[in-house]
Amino acid sequence: MKVIKDELLRKHTSFRVGGPAKVYVVPEDEYELEKLIEYLYTENLEYKILGNGTNLLVSDEGVQFVVVEIGKNLDNVELLEDSPEGIFYVRALAGTLIGKAAQFAADHELTGMEALRGIPGTVGGAVTMNAGAYGTEIKDVLLSAEVITKEGKRLILSGDELKLGYRYSIVPEQEYVVVAATFALKKGDKNAIKAEMEDYQQRRKDKQPIEKASAGSTFKRPEGYFAGKLIEDCGLRGFRHGGAQVSEKHCGFVINDGTARAQDIYWLIGEVRKRVLLEQGVELTPEVKIWGNF
Numbered sequence: 514m515k516v517i518k519d520e521l522l523r524k525h526t527s528f529r530v531g532g533p534a535k536v537y538v539v540p541e542d543e544y545e546l547e548k549l550i551e552y553l554y555t556e557n558l559e560y561k562i563l564g565n566g567t568n569l570l571v572s573d574e575g576v577q578f579v580v581v582e583i584g585k586n587l588d589n590v591e592l593l594e595d596s597p598e599g600i601f602y603v604r605a606l607a608g609t610l611i612g613k614a615a616q617f618a619a620d621h622e623l624t625g626m627e628a629l630r631g632i633p634g635t636v637g638g639a640v641t642m643n644a645g646a647y648g649t650e651i652k653d654v655l656l657s658a659e660v661i662t663k664e665g666k667r668l669i670l671s672g673d674e675l676k677l678g679y680r681y682s683i684v685p686e687q688e689y690v691v692v693a694a695t696f697a698l699k700k701g702d703k704n705a706i707k708a709e710m711e712d713y714q715q716r717r718k719d720k721q722p723i724e725k726a727s728a729g730s731t732f733k734r735p736e737g738y739f740a741g742k743l744i745e746d747c748g749l750r751g752f753r754h755g756g757a758q759v760s761e762k763h764c765g766f767v768i769n770d771g772t773a774r775a776q777d778i779y780w781l782i783g784e785v786r787k788r789v790l791l792e793q794g795v796e797l798t799p800e801v802k803i804w805g806n807f
């Protein structure tokens with residue numbers, strides 16, 4: 514398998530920031546991945562999984578732990594034969610982009626994943642985060658996920674067993690590695706599926722700064738509020754620190770104008786949280802995962 518020393522993580526994150534990973538490993542397939550996890554566990558080596566890096570803020574100084582990439586190396590989506598009457602199972606390896614899996618479903622006239630088409634992460638990242646958009650979450654369509662435990666054992670778990678909730682699963686705390694996911698979908702109308710996907714895509718283009726480097730929504734939605742609205746009401750639209758900025762287009766997104774350091778983004782996130790708490794009395798929790806020291 515490919516092992517790279519001092520690989521710059523900014524090449525692998527949508528924020529386009531992040532220093533080197535001391536050791537960066539790209540297993541060739543799921544079996545190599547299984548062996549690797551077992552090895553890292555027996556050697557007591559700390560590691561983290563990197564999907565498409567679209568929900569990550571990595572520190573400028575980088576990270577000391579081993580980073581294991583699950584992306585193009587584990588990219589495959591297929592329609593399973595043995596589905597029950599009226600249900601169609603689509604299985605995707607964890608490195609497949611969730612958008613690609615959704616498009617595959619649409620191409621097979623299967624409905625259920627339309628709203629997930631525009632999420633830029635991998636299937637593994639989407640299961641881990643229980644990603645969702647426009648009223649659909651992974652848990653609504655997930656039959657099961659195949660995970661490797663830290664001891665290197667394979668398990669097949671349902672959404673309930675993974676305790677999928679709002680941007681939450683037990684994957685990180687159990688140190689599971691998602692290897693594949695199977696979605697249960699129904700037959701739909703090809704044109705209706707296509708129209709729905711186009712509508713969601715247009716809404717993203719209109720409302721979100723998708724042309725800028727970001728990690729999507731920076732904060733989770735606090736119960737009863739919208740993070741973007743709270744931030745806007747504090748007068749923070751366009752608020753800057755170094756090359757980091759609260760998006761002018763959507764205040765729920767922190768963006769990198771192309772010159773930001775991870776430290777700028779981190780500082781800005783902290784300041785926004787502080788001001789929203791002071792002025793609105795609401796605590797914002799970052800949705801973005803933070804790697805390394807700040």
Ligand SMILES: Cc1cc2nc3c(=O)[nH]c(=O)nc-3n(C[C@H](O)[C@H](O)[C@H](O)COP(=O)(O)OP(=O)(O)OC[C@H]3O[C@@H](n4cnc5c(N)ncnc54)[C@H](O)[C@@H]3O)c2cc1C
Nearest residue numbers: 564565566567568634635637638639644645646691728729
């Ligand atoms: C422009 C933009 C728009 C976005 N829109 C949305 C949206 O509409 N809805 C939404 O929910 N999110 C959205 N996101 C955020 C992001 O795409 C999702 O959270 C996505 O699920 C992250 O997947 P990833 O592969 O990029 O994960 P990464 O960012 O690589 O990792 C995220 C976390 O998951 C873990 N992880 C990744 N893969 C695995 C695996 N195989 N096994 C175990 N752990 C794993 C990582 O260790 C990390 O803790 C958006 C991001 C951007 C940049």
